[in-house]
Amino acid sequence: MGEMDFIQNEVLPSLFEGLGTSILLIIPSAVFGLVIGVAIGVFRVFGNPLTEKLASTYVAIFRGFPLVVQLFIWYFGLPHLGIYFSPYTASIIGFSLCSGAYHSEYVRGALLSIKRGQLLAAQALGFTRTGTIVSVILPQALRRALPGCGNELIYLIKYSSLAYMITCIELTGKGKIIASETFKFTEIFMIIGIFYLVMTTIAGRLLQYVEFRLEIPGFEHYGA
Amino acid sequence: MSKPPVLRAENITKRYGKKVVLNNASLSICERELKILIGPSGSGKSTFLQCINFLVTPDRGRVWLDGREILRTHKRDLNAYRQKVGMIFQDFNLFDHLTALANVEIGLTRVRKMGKEEACEKAMQELDKVGLRDHIAKYPAQLSGGQKQRVSIARALAMDPEVMLLDEPTSALDPELITEVLAVIKDLRANGMTMIMSTHQLNFASEVADEIIFLEDGIIVEVGPPDKILYEPECERTIQFCSKMRELYGNSR
Numbered sequence: 001m002g003e004m005d006f007i008q009n010e011v012l013p014s015l016f017e018g019l020g021t022s023i024l025l026i027i028p029s030a031v032f033g034l035v036i037g038v039a040i041g042v043f044r045v046f047g048n049p050l051t052e053k054l055a056s057t058y059v060a061i062f063r064g065f066p067l068v069v070q071l072f073i074w075y076f077g078l079p080h081l082g083i084y085f086s087p088y089t090a091s092i093i094g095f096s097l098c099s100g101a102y103h104s105e106y107v108r109g110a111l112l113s114i115k116r117g118q119l120l121a122a123q124a125l126g127f128t129r130t131g132t133i134v135s136v137i138l139p140q141a142l143r144r145a146l147p148g149c150g151n152e153l154i155y156l157i158k159y160s161s162l163a164y165m166i167t168c169i170e171l172t173g174k175g176k177i178i179a180s181e182t183f184k185f186t187e188i189f190m191i192i193g194i195f196y197l198v199m200t201t202i203a204g205r206l207l208q209y210v211e212f213r214l215e216i217p218g219f220e221h222y223g224a
Numbered sequence: 225m226s227k228p229p230v231l232r233a234e235n236i237t238k239r240y241g242k243k244v245v246l247n248n249a250s251l252s253i254c255e256r257e258l259k260i261l262i263g264p265s266g267s268g269k270s271t272f273l274q275c276i277n278f279l280v281t282p283d284r285g286r287v288w289l290d291g292r293e294i295l296r297t298h299k300r301d302l303n304a305y306r307q308k309v310g311m312i313f314q315d316f317n318l319f320d321h322l323t324a325l326a327n328v329e330i331g332l333t334r335v336r337k338m339g340k341e342e343a344c345e346k347a348m349q350e351l352d353k354v355g356l357r358d359h360i361a362k363y364p365a366q367l368s369g370g371q372k373q374r375v376s377i378a379r380a381l382a383m384d385p386e387v388m389l390l391d392e393p394t395s396a397l398d399p400e401l402i403t404e405v406l407a408v409i410k411d412l413r414a415n416g417m418t419m420i421m422s423t424h425q426l427n428f429a430s431e432v433a434d435e436i437i438f439l440e441d442g443i444i445v446e447v448g449p450p451d452k453i454l455y456e457p458e459c460e461r462t463i464q465f466c467s468k469m470r471e472l473y474g475n476s477r
């Protein structure tokens with residue numbers, strides 16, 4: 001069997017399977033991460049002192065602990081407390097919480113950049129505080145946070161490769177297994193690298209499109 | 225003065241740190257009246273107006289609308305009250321992410337829970353009233369200062385307020401744009417809107433105000449009809465301020 005045939009028949013199907021798992025890790029983690037990030041960002045800027053403190057502590061911990069360590073805790077640590085997660089669930093929890101911590105920083109910065117007058121104008125119309133945040137502040141802040149959050153999403157695609165450390169065999173994990181069986185390290189990891197590159201490129205394009213669709217006079221990102 | 229006042233604010237005091245920015249300021253206004261607040265920059269005009277609708281929390285003082293005291297701690301009452309008291313800001317504070325039309329609609333749909341279609345129709349009417357029919361689809365960044373301020377007036381009017389508070393509505397505008405905004409305010413006045421307005425436009429004040437209130441260092445120094453305050457004031461500080469304003473903005477007579 002020729003080299004190309006071997007890769008095409010044996011390696012690629014296996015890698016595509018891993019790629020599927022990767023995508024199934026990335027998409028929910030991205031969604032949960034964003035939701036968490038927005039919520040935490042809002043609590044940090046508009047919360048009461050207690051929620052503000054809790055949110056800051058959350059961010060400090062989840063940005064401070066190495067992600068692998070967090071994954072180990074979710075997967076290997078919690079069973080000691082009688083809490084069991086599948087490798088897949090533990091990975092999603094780990095990625096979402098970590099990603100949320102980073103997103104919240106971008107969201108917080110964007111929230112702080114919205115002028116106080118916007119809040120005053122909404123309150124003067126009779127908006128509740130929550131209504132003001134939801135209808136006036138967030139729509140503006142999220143537009144500003146988008147480039148940063150997009151960056152975090154791209155990171156997420158790549159650090160999803162850590163899931164194999166807790167036996168959730170995604171793209172990188174699959175590659176490692178096949179590579180150690182076949183010793184074709186270079187070829188396999190090059191292919192994997194290209195897979196990630198394709199994913200990040202597609203994600204980048206999607207984000208650009210979203211930015212473009214949400215663009216409003218006065219909120220353009222010049223030159224980006 | 226037999227009519228009861230629509231809005232009454234009593235003994236409003238506000239401190240920032242040790243500085244007393246507003247000291248026991250009171251005012252009341254009856255239906256269809258226009259009262260104008262004048263005073264040097266930093267005298268507390270904005271603070272006074274913002275204390276009236278609790279955008280700034282006064283340290284002391286009480287506010288009544290239609291004889292009912294407004295309690296800041298009752299969130300629902302406070303929000304209902306704010307709907308009835310329109311506010312115009314010096315720097316417009318239009319919602320930057322919304323078109324002119326959406327700026328006017330949003331209070332109707334989100335606060336008054338009006339249906340989308342009805343809100344749109346009402347918003348169009350209000351924008352038409354301020355002469356912006358042709359600009360409804362523009363975003364704040366695409367409007368001139370005068371247009372922005374007129375959108376903000378339409379936004380406030382859409383809530384059908386009983387009283388309007390206008391905080392230096394023309395101070396951020398180029399001279400040639402001031403007239404278009406003042407014309408809208410005169411229109412409101414002619415239609416019987418009750419208004420409290422701070423301004424440096426003494427000519428305008430002398431033309432339209434029922435009463436002028438002179439504020440300095442957070443204290444109401446003198447109150448009276450325009451002819452008295454602008455031309456025969458009793459207090460030395462009022463005289464000084466008015467003559468300085470005339471130097472800056474030209475004489476009115």
Ligand SMILES: Nc1ncnc2c1ncn2[C@@H]1O[C@H](COP(=O)(O)OP(=O)(O)O)[C@@H](O)[C@H]1O
Nearest residue numbers: 240241245263264265266267268269270271272
């Ligand atoms: N948030 C604030 N913190 C501290 N000082 C303030 C604040 N807002 C206003 N002031 C002070 O209060 C005084 C009155 O301000 P303001 O009401 O804006 O005056 P005016 O509108 O007449 O120019 C000024 O000295 C100003 O510096």
Ligand SMILES: [Mg+2]
Nearest residue numbers: 269270271392
């Ligand atoms: Mg002011």
